[in-house]
Amino acid sequence: MKFNLFIKHFLKNMVTKTAWVFPGQGSQVVGMGKDLATTSLGEEYFKEAQDILGWSVLELCEGDTVNLSKTLYTQPCLYVIQCILVRLLKENQVNPNLLAGHSLGEYVALYAAEVFDFTTGLKLVKSRAELMNKAVGGKMVALIKFDRLSLNEIIANTPDVVLANDNSEQQVVISGTPQAVDEVSHKIKAKRAIELKVSGAFHSHLMKEASEQFQILLENTDFKEAQIPILSNIEAVPRTSEIILKENLKKQMTGSVRWRETMVFMVEHEITNIIEIGPGKILSNLFKKEYTQIDTRSIGSLSDF
Missing domain, CATH: 3.30.70.250 (Malonyl-CoA ACP transacylase, ACP-binding)
Structure with missing residues (x-):
């Protein structure tokens, strides 16, 4: 009896710290998001995305690898699908202690932290993809x-x-x-x-012109304080201030993605569970190779729930 009470007490006081991580360009796979269209939420988001983008995310994802791998299409497709997965998790009362996204994935992290809504984020991602797609010579x-x-x-x-x-x-x-x-x-x-099959030298000084054009758009976009701390690519430090998060995003297109330091921070601050939200297991595998003590899980479709 005493042993059972001890177990109950232990489980009650055991702290589990979870981080959600979001992959970027390169994680896309043909067929991703198809099952999400069977949900009312997915149907709503895909329709709204088509109104903003002028093309169908689902059609692109069910097409060929060549088109899906073009920056112009890859980034909005990943953003939309990952945002749907985030909403489905939150509707089931699931929330993390920390957020981080790899390059494009940082936009989903900002959405998950309620820094901006789905529409605002998609418009930013659409412009980002268009500017980066024009970059050549890198x-x-x-x-x-x-x-x-x-x-x-x-x-x-x-x-x-x-x-x-x-x-x-x-x-x-x-x-x-x-x-x-x-x-x-x-x-x-x-x-x-x-x-890598990309058109330009992303995350380098050669993206300066595209970055400057994108910063004008960012200046005119309203950000809110993050409800969950976000580890930005540019500094790998958790932030909630909308001012700092916006400044970090301005630097992201020309700055380095400091993912190694992001993983180190999570381990040092006792994150015990990593949930990768999006297609594939790119980020989960990075954690597995470096830190076997952390439990990892990937959620890229309804079946993963």
């Missing part, structure tokens, strides 16, 4: 298993290339002019070097 390459000190030194001594995505200790993405990216790729000894 290149991005993912590097896997390398010496970080050597990479930092090579980048420091090579103009027009930056560390765009610091995803984990052994996985990064470099971004810049094709010549500079190729030079770094040839100099660093990495197990794998994978060229």
Whole structure:
């Protein structure tokens, strides 16, 4: 009897801290979101998205990989689908302690924290996708298993290339002019070097013109204080201030995605559960490889509920 009371007391006082994370471009898969259209909420969001975008998210997602992988379409599709999943979770009284999104995923994190509504966020994502889609002349390459000190030194001594995505200790993405990216790729000894299928050098200084145009739109968009703390890409520090969150978003298009530091912060602040909301398991797998003590789960469709 005493043992059972002890167990009840232990379970009652055991604290579980959960973070929701949202993947960005590259996580898209053909067929994503189809089952969400069977819900009244999904039907509503897909219709509203079509009115704003002028094209059907569902049709794009059920089409071919080539079109779905174009920045112009990928980003709005991911945003809409992830927002539907967020709403479905919240309608079931599920809420996290912390939020973070990888690049585009940060917009879903802001929506989940009620910084802006679905329509406002989609209009921002639509403009972001259009501006980024116009960017040409850049290149991005993912590097896997390398010496970080050597990479930092090579980048420091090579103009027009930056560390765009610091995803984990052994996985990064470099971004810049094709010549500079190729030079770094040839100099660093990495197990794998994978060229990404993107039009421009995202998250680098080469996106300055697009970033400046996007900032004008951000200035005229109302943000509210976040109801859940968000770890922004640009600084990997939890924020709720609408002023700071907007400033961080302004810097995001040209700044590095500091995902490795985001994961470190979560572990150091005793996050015990990671729920990746969106297609695939890209972010979940990053956590699994680095931190086996954290429980991970992916929710990308109705069946995952």
